Amino acid sequence: MIRERRIRESSEPAGGERPGARAPTRAQVVRSALLCVAAIAASAPHDALAQVGDPAEACEAGRISNIFVDNRSIYEINDDDPFRWVYRLINALHVNTRAGFILRELLFSEGDCLDPLLLEESYRILESYGFIGRADIYPVAQPDGTYHVVIDTQDRWTTQFDLGVSFDQGLQLDRLNLTEANLLGRGVRAEVFAQRRREQRTQGFRLQEPRLLGTRTDANLGWGRTRSGNFVELGLNYPFVGEVGRVAMRQIYDRRDRVFTYSAADDPDFTNVLLPYRDEWAEVSMAGRLGRPGNLTLLGLGLTRERIVFRRFPDELEVAIDNDFGNTIAATSQVQDLISGQTRARSTTRVNLMIGQRNLRFTRVLGLDALDGAQDLWLGTDLGLTVGRSVGLFSAEGVPSPDDIFGRARLYAGHDLGSSFVFAAAAVEGRRLRGEDNDWRDVIGEIDLYSYLRSERIPGQTLFLRASAAGGWSMDSPFQLTLGGRDAVRGFAEEHSPGGRRLLLTVEDRIFFSWPWPDLIDLGLTLFADAGRVWSGDVPYGVDSGWEAALGIGLRYSLPAGSRRGGRIDLAWPLGAPPNHGPVFRFTLLELLGIGPGVKDLQLERTRRTRTGPDFLVTELGR
Missing domain, CATH: 3.10.20.310 (membrane protein fhac)
Known part of the structure; x- marks a missing residue:
């Protein structure tokens, strides 16, 4: 048996467009990636x-x-x-x-x-x-x-054949994965996968090496097909090692043909609009940290290039009938006009300055997001600021290169109240055009408040509270939020009530059972209530929904017993819905709400174009 850990918890806090310029060829991209591999591997310390x-x-x-x-x-x-x-x-x-x-x-x-x-x-x-x-x-x-x-x-057993079946608005085969998570015992992860959920149609492979050339550099290679084309991902990441790491480096190239799905609200002819586009991201960043664990200051510098193009618009803009993404037809000119405001192509290279202040310590608790598993919590504050200035490099022929300044600010805070905990996270980003316009574009903001209320008098019971707000303003890129879904108001389908700004409230009582098979599986009951509303903003098909709510009951599980990760089965009834709108049943293989899964809005993540900042330098690739 595993012996009880003797060390329970550390008391330490823990530019303008250049006419005639051409985009780099694939061979140039590969050569650049190989040079970055060699540079990072050579410069990365070989000793912890x-x-x-x-x-x-x-x-x-x-x-x-x-x-x-x-x-x-x-x-x-x-x-x-x-x-x-x-x-x-x-x-x-x-x-x-x-x-x-x-x-x-x-x-x-x-x-x-x-x-x-x-x-x-x-x-x-x-x-x-x-x-x-x-x-x-x-x-x-x-x-x-x-x-x-x-x-x-x-x-753990590492060869996995994952048949990702879920029941979310009907039986869905989300994915089919064959993975070896620890190839030959060396920590290498190799996987082939096929994902099919809603509009997604992705097949490919991915290889992740956490110890490239004997260093702490993580390497990631992936390739495959998507619904609208293909994807290529190359990554090298030398992250800050825990709270004691001093140096971090990151090189990423990601090119992906995507499809953005809009909910068409109450349109009588179709339910969704599918917009194909190509998203390309490249980054080389380095950063260092000063201070001691619990009081760390980060300074970093990076070069990024983002490119988004809509070469298939409007010819391949499609609409789906009755939420059937296999049943699509060409969009009309009226739909094309409505979507056109969010199809502004651009190619921008920026030099980015990153500053961060990390005052965090860790504490380990049992049974928070995990039913009976141990979970490390970040307590304290973490602040990050990124400022990027566009420069006239690597412009793409035929694609506008706006002269802008990008800014992103992020704040995280965690506090313990005895046996209870409160967490807050907020982030805002946008880019300001220079020149005659001099206005802000692609502004995205979000704020999340999570509370876990527990009492020693009622062991095994946690009251979880969530308040989340998100929105987008002056969007040139595809953007839309919806009120329904498995991490929003759970009594409604994902396409329910689209808009540009959203507010969500959740109350959830989580009860852990120590039976009937405590050595095999952890089980728990949950009773929850969700409420929220959306405002139309300036997005396609946006509506002002007013307040809507749902009540539900669910079963949470972790297998095997003591696991840090688990899933849930939920049944939610919408309040005040039409008579023909029945309850929504969902079976998911992961917990979506809580500090463990991460304080982030999944709908915002599909819109975020710029992915650089102090928080991206802490996490290992693929983990």
Whole structure:
């Protein structure tokens, strides 16, 4: 069995257009990517200590004399277990995570001073890998005053055939994935996939290497087909390592043919409008951090290029009948005129300055978003600011290159109230045109407030509260919000009540059961109420909905027991809906509401064109 962790919780806070210029060819893009690979791999430190800094000369707590790795397989075998032969077979088919991989993820080595913070950060790094089910890091004192440090891990089954079935406005096959999450025990993730949800039709493969050329550089390669074309993704990311990392670098190239789906509200002839476009993003950024964990200042500089074109508009603009995305016809000229305001192509290269202030510490709790699993919470504040100035580089022939200044600000705050917690996040971004117009375009704003209210007098019960607001103004790119959906007012379909600004309120009572099979699966009941409204704004088909609400009941689950991730089954009734509007049943394989899944609006994410800032330099690619 996994031994109880000895180190429970760290007390440390934790330009103008250039006529005749041509877009770079594919060969040039590939050569640039290879050069970036070589540059990052060569410059990235090969030792974790390069991120941490030099150890102190004197060790008050003592030095680490030995490190032992106990990397166990999936199941422990008991001789009296009648299914021991099954467990032995599964263990035999599984390749254990290599001890060398685990050792390279640590932030300490033999001969270093024992530092509880580095042990805790190393534990958090190991647990961020989905193929490690449980991890434990603890020191054992020795008679000579030194310490042996034990790294105790247990794997999960990593070869996955995922038939992503959900019941969300009808039975849907969301995806078909074949994934090996820990190839040969080296942490490499390889997957082939097919996704089919609503308008999405995507097939492809992805390969992710977390230890490129022996460094901490994450590499990501993906290619495939989409509904309207194809996609290519290349990524190299040397992130800040936990809270002790000093340097981060990031190089990304992503080109994707997408389809943006508009809800057509109450149009009697069709339900959705499908707009094809190509989205291209390239970035090279570097940043450094000053200070100590709990009080870190970030300074970064980057070069980005974004390009969005609508070469298939208006010829391939389509409408869907009765929410059937396989049943589409060409859009009329009236529909084309309505959508045309959000089809303004552009190609912009910017130099970006990033500034951040991170005052965070971590605390570990049980049963928050996870039913009975452990979850790390960020408490404190994290502020990020990005300012980008367009420059006349890499302009695309035939595509306008506006002269603008881009700005993005983001704030996160978390606070504990004893056994309860409150979180807030806010972000705003936009670009200001220079010259005669001198006005703001593509402005997106969002704010989210999450509260978890718990009492020791009522164990296993959490009252979750959510208030979220989002909106867009003066949008040149595709943009629309809707009131319904699985992370909005859950008693309505996703295309219900489209608009340009939205307010959502949620009250959810989450109750955890310690039965009937506590060693196999975690189960819980939830009772919830959602309310919200949208305002039309200046988006196509926008309406002023007024207040609408829904009541629901759901079953939450995590498999196996103690998992940090789970899913839910919900049944929600809309209030005040027409008589023919029945309840909405949804079965999803993940939890969508909470601090664990992330404080972000999924509908805004499909609109966001610029993806740079201090917060993007913290996260590993693909994790």
